[in-house]
Amino acid sequence: MNVEDLLAKIQLFKAAHPDCAFSLTVEEVKDLDERFGELYLLAMSDETEEAELISDELLLSVEKPRKQDLEELRGIAAMLSDFI
Numbered sequence: 001m002n003v004e005d006l007l008a009k010i011q012l013f014k015a016a017h018p019d020c021a022f023s024l025t026v027e028e029v030k031d032l033d034e035r036f037g038e039l040y041l042l043a044m045s046d047e048t049e050e051a052e053l054i055s056d057e058l059l060l061s062v063e064k065p066r067k068q069d070l071e072e073l074r075g076i077a078a079m080l081s082d083f084i
Contacts (some may be wrong), residue, residue: 019045029073037073041056
């Protein structure tokens with residue numbers, strides 16, 4: 001996925017959830033015998049004191065991530081945080 005596609009995906013997600021606050025998270029997920037490093041865009045309600053997850057969108061996934069891969073995903077999330 002190129003940067004333009006990623007940014008378009010984020011814009012569509014934000015447009016679908018206009019009354020939400022947004023954040024990015026990187027998670028290491030284990031699915032049966034496979035491991036993935038995943039970058040998610042989260043839509044959170046900001047109407048209550050404790051934000052509630054409304055929806056999430058998988059933006060990037062790395063199969064069998066190394067520590068460096070997870071660090072790179074966190075770096076991407078940090079760069080995209082200004083955009084959201």
